[in-house]
Amino acid sequence: xxxxxxxxxxDGIGPEVIDEAIKVLKAAGFDGEYEFAAFGGxxxxxxxxxxxxxxxxxxxxxxxxxxxxxxxxxxxxxxPITKRPEIGGxxxxxxxxxxxxxxxxxKTLQAxxxxxxxxxxxSRIDLMxxxxxxxxxxxxxxxxxxxxxxxxxDSMVYSRSEIERIAKRGFEVAMSRRQHLVSVDKxxxxxxxxxxxxxxxxxxxxxxxxxxxxxxxxxxAMQLVRDPSQFDVILTxxxxxxxxxxxxxxxxxxxxxxPSASLSDAKGDNVxxxxxxxHGSAPDIAGQxxxxxxxxxxxxxxxxxxxxxxxxxxxxxxxxxxxxxGQGLRTADIFEPGTNIVSTSxxxxxxxxxxxxx
Ligand code: IPM
Ligand code: MG
Numbered sequence: 001x002x003x004x005x006x007x008x009x010x011d012g013i014g015p016e017v018i019d020e021a022i023k024v025l026k027a028a029g030f031d032g033e034y035e036f037a038a039f040g041g042x043x044x045x046x047x048x049x050x051x052x053x054x055x056x057x058x059x060x061x062x063x064x065x066x067x068x069x070x071x072x073x074x075x076x077x078x079x080p081i082t083k084r085p086e087i088g089g090x091x092x093x094x095x096x097x098x099x100x101x102x103x104x105x106x107k108t109l110q111a112x113x114x115x116x117x118x119x120x121x122x123s124r125i126d127l128m129x130x131x132x133x134x135x136x137x138x139x140x141x142x143x144x145x146x147x148x149x150x151x152x153x154d155s156m157v158y159s160r161s162e163i164e165r166i167a168k169r170g171f172e173v174a175m176s177r178r179q180h181l182v183s184v185d186k187x188x189x190x191x192x193x194x195x196x197x198x199x200x201x202x203x204x205x206x207x208x209x210x211x212x213x214x215x216x217x218x219x220x221a222m223q224l225v226r227d228p229s230q231f232d233v234i235l236t237x238x239x240x241x242x243x244x245x246x247x248x249x250x251x252x253x254x255x256x257x258x259p260s261a262s263l264s265d266a267k268g269d270n271v272x273x274x275x276x277x278x279h280g281s282a283p284d285i286a287g288q289x290x291x292x293x294x295x296x297x298x299x300x301x302x303x304x305x306x307x308x309x310x311x312x313x314x315x316x317x318x319x320x321x322x323x324x325x326g327q328g329l330r331t332a333d334i335f336e337p338g339t340n341i342v343s344t345s346x347x348x349x350x351x352x353x354x355x356x357x358x
Contacts, residue, residue, distance in 0.1 A: 003308055005032045006062035008039035008055065011075075011085065012281025013291035013344075014068020020293035020348030021066065021300040024320070027352035028313050030304055035062070039093070040070030040085035040281075044078065050089030056096055064307040065097070065274040066300060069281035095134050099262035099274055100162070101169040102131040102241065103302070106228075106248035106258060111325035112334060115253030118225065125252050127231040130173055131241025132166040133262055135159075136192070138238045158192045158237065163199040169263070170200075170235030171207040180232035181212045184220045184240055196237065217244070224248055249278050256292035256333045257321075259299035261306050273307045275299040285332075289343035292331040294321055297351055320354035 007022070009015035025032055037055040038046040046052070050070070059065050070085040082088045093099075107126045108116060116125070140155035167183075174181040183200045185193035197214055204212045215223065217240045223230065224247050236244060249258045258278040263271050277295030285291060298321060305314035329350050330339040342350065 002031050002033045003064070004062045005034050005303070006055075006059045006065045007034050007036045008059075008065060008067045009036065009042070010039050010068040010070040010281065011041040011072050012069055012283040012286040014040075014070070014281055016286070016289070016291050016344050017277060017293040017296035018066065018068040020344060020351075021296040023348045024297045024317060024351050024355065025300050025304070027355040028304075028317050028320075030308075030310070030313055034066075039067070040089045041072055041075040043089060044075060044083060044085065048083070050075075050083060050085045051092050051096075056093070059093070059097060059274075063270060064272065064303050066303060067274055067276040068296065069277065069279065072281050072283035072286075074283070091138060093274070094262060095139065097262075097272070097274060098134065098264045100132060100134045101166055101263040102129075102133040102245075103169075103173065103261045103263065103306075104129040104131060104241075104245040104249070104258065104278060105260075106245070106252050108252045109254065109257060109322055109325060111322065112252075112254050112257070115334065115336075116251055117253060118228070118251055125228045125248075127228065127248060128173055128177065128233050129241055129245040129248055130166065130170040130233060130235045131245060132158075132162065132237045133241075134238075135162045136238035156190065156192050156237075156239075158195060160195065160199055163196050164203065167200045167203045167235060170233060171203060171210055174210045174233040175207065178232040179210050181210050182220070182231060182234050183212065183214050184217050184234055184236040184244065185214065186217050186240070187214070188216060192237070200235070220244060221247060224251060245278065254334060255279055255295075256331065257294045257298065259295050259302050261299070261302045263306060269309060271306055273303065275303040275307075289345060290332045291344045292333050293344050293348050294325075294331075294351075297321060297348070316355060316358070317351075320351045323354040324350040 009018040043050045105128045137156040140157035187193040263273040301314045301317035328339045
C-alpha cells in the first residue's frame, strides 16, 4: 500500500534538505507518494497566505506531512502579522491538524560525541522532549493590547483533557524507552502548572512501571547543562518545551542533526503526524548547497516509524546516517579538521548509498 505524504518544503534551506530526505526515503525502499504544496513565506509569495487552503486540504487528505522550515527576514515585517509564516502558517497548521504532541529527541551521534559544548558532554545524551504543542500561552485567550497599546496580554490556559492527552503520550513514550519520566512545570508560581502536576500524578497510576518525578522548569534548564544524561523523557507544556528543546538540542553539539515529530491522534493503526527538522530556515546559507540535510533525513525516518509503523526501515535510515558520518563526511556546520566537507546533496547521496549497498 502506498503511503501519501504531503510535502511542504517551505523557505530558505527547507527545499534543499527536503529533496535529500525524499532521496533517502526512496533509497530505503519506502513506498511513498509525494505531493508538494506551498507553505510559509513561499505560501505567502505564491497565494498571499502562509497557509493556503489547498495546502491545508492536502495535509488533511494525506497520511503524514513532511516539512522543511519556514520563515526568514523577507517576511518578518509582513502586515498584518497574521500573514507571517509563523503566526499565520505554522501555528494554525499545528492547531488545524490537531498536532498536540511534539516529540523532540536529542541524542548524541557516535561520530559527533566530542562536539557537545559541555565539558562532560562526552557522556551520551539520549533524551526525548515531549512538548504540548496546541495549547498554553501560544494559543490562550485573551491575547491583546489594552491601554492604547501600552499594556500587552497573553494568557496561559490549560484544560484537564489537554493535559491528559499529552501526559498519556509522555507515559507511552517513556514505556517505549527507559521508563523514566520527568514532568516539568512551574508549580511554585503558575496555576496551570499546579493543574498539570495534579493530572500527571493521577495518570501515573496507570503506568506503574514508569518512574515519575516533577521538576521546576528553571531547575530543569540548569540540570540539562549540569548532567543531561540523567534524563530519559521530559514531559512539558508548550512554551517550556520550546525553550528546553532548543537547549537540549544544543548540548548534543549538533543542532543540524535533530529531527522532530508532531503527532495527532491515532487514525486506525497509523498516527497522523507532521515531521520536520528542529533547525530553522537559515536564509543566510539558502541555495548554496551548504545546509545539513541530516535533520530532515532523520525526520523522514521518524515519519516511517511513527506514522507508518515501519521500525525496521526507520532504524536502517538512522544507521545509514551514522555510517555516512562514520566515513568522515561533514557538512559545513559540523566540519572539523580531519573530516571531509561535503555539500547538501553529496551528504544525501552518501546516506542513500549506505542504504542501497547494505
Ligand atoms: C519551534 C519554533 C516555533 C515555536 C516558532 C517558529 C513559532 O520555535 O518549533 O520550536 O515556538 O513553536
Ligand atoms: Mg523553538
